[in-house]
Amino acid sequence: MPPPAAEPGPQPHTVIARQRLHPLSPVLKSVRTLFLIVAAVSWRGLQNLGPDRYALVLLGLLVLVLLYSAVAWRFTGYEVVGRELRIHEGVLFRRTRAVPLERLQSIEVVQPVLARLAGLSELRLDVAGAGKAEAPLAFLPLAEADALRARLLALASRTPAPAAETAPAETGLPEAARSEEPDVYRVDNNDVVVSQFLTPPVMFTPLAVLYIVGQLVFNSEFGVFAVASMVTAVAGTIGAPVMRILNFWNFRIGRTADERLRIRHGKLETRSQVVASRRVQSLTVTWPLLWRGKGWLRVTLAVAGQNSVGADGQQSRAETDRLLPVATVETARAMVPLALPGLDITALPLSPVPDRARWLAPLRRRVLAAGLTEHAFATVDGLLTRQLTVVPYARIQSVRVTEGPWQRRLGLATVYVDVAGSTPAAAVHRPLAEAFAWADELTTRARAARAATV
């Protein structure tokens, strides 16, 4: 791909000179492929070749991979020219990706397990409007990644970059380099574990295990394979909560020096995310049914372009949208303003739907509510899993009003507020006149909020 045409006007100047990624990066990136090749060769290779030649083939492969890595490394690199970050990669198909810094939503520093062993980390850039995420920068030493993130975010927000040129501190302990800002809040790991056990798949696992044991005891014809497959199934259902526990381990919320939100978590793969509050498109508070006894809730953020893709091109499966994986109302009330300043989730001016909505939502009617707060639009929905969605006026993309045939009979309508990177917030079954008044008011307030922030 040819480099993008130079913009008219002043020639863009190089802000960060071209730098290479860490020499180990291609090796780490190809580790998975290497494993696959070894596995494929091993299956039949050992039989056909005999142990000696087999070892030779493996050695040859290893040398090839190392050679390729050395060549590939020479072509990798990144630089900041003008207002774009350019990422170079590829050997045969050489690729230069230009990421406009204005569109940068948030940057995540991720340490996958293998990279963590090598003290390396990956920079994932969330870019607005990118269906598939832009190229991740993998891999860099942790300290360098942190410093680069700070610089990129500073460049993106058009503030002067930190004066002190951050030298890659190779010797400094990663934790020491990061502990400059104290955490505002730390989620208790026990709560994370308990909360993940209070999810439907885990709650039903004992029943499944009992069933397997029962089959084993009472049914002698029950084959080993059947049991094995059932065990796999149980492991599969438990897998997701366990992955979440590992992902939300050591969940810490902090503030960076420039008032951005910093979220760090992870046991095996550690993640550190920095989000500016003006990049938060919407905020969702969820009360799952099974957590009600504990009075717990979780808070998620929608940041545009959050579908970040890892170094291997796979969609990252870990949930990275949490502000709080588990918390009480008081904690959430204290923490939510970090993401959306001035929002008190316990004191929202919500109004219920009219009584005539009972024909369309007999049970949900008691839950449904919506309202316009000072800075945001808020709706509540969900009978069992209750959900509060808050969209700041400044982040509203468009407003829609729909009126179904039954709603029309009852004089009701639904107001949708569309946001980037998330499902729309819907105020269901509002009186028609109110729906249009709101639609009007929302567009007016959104305009005012936009004018204030630009």
Add this chain to the structure above:
Amino acid sequence: MTDPRLDSPLHTATRSALDPWPGEVAWRPVSPRLVALELTRVAISTAVMLAVCAVIWFFTSSAWALFAAAAVLVFTVVRGVVAVRAARSYGYAERERDLLVRHGRMVRHLSIVPYARMQYVDVVAGPLERAFGLATVQLHTAAAASDATIPGLEPAEAARLRDRLAALGEDAGEGL
């Protein structure tokens, strides 16, 4: 916001999802040829389904093929009526700072898209649309759910709308 006056039946009666602000907004209709276009679409799919029925009848001479053909014809009438009503329901209005698009007869939709939120504008014209001399303008924002599609525009009007939207979007600036 919850003005009790707004909730009164009298006030509700004057509004509907197709005309929320009576008298305040100048709605523009889409081309009447959109009705013909939609009917042609229905006719084409009916012809295909009838052809399938005919082939089945030809090879099996089963009575079910005739029943199916009859069902297709009844279905076509219903679809035709729905298509005509849906095509006639489209309307749009360019306000000072946002574009309004309304459509739907059974389920009525109204979209309000601020020009400032516009990411890009598409003008699409499929072969059938071109045959009727029509085009569709689609407005995209950063939100996937935003739905502002205006079918059945004269090409000149589509181009004018696209240029105007693009110009308005430019000075309105920032998309997110």
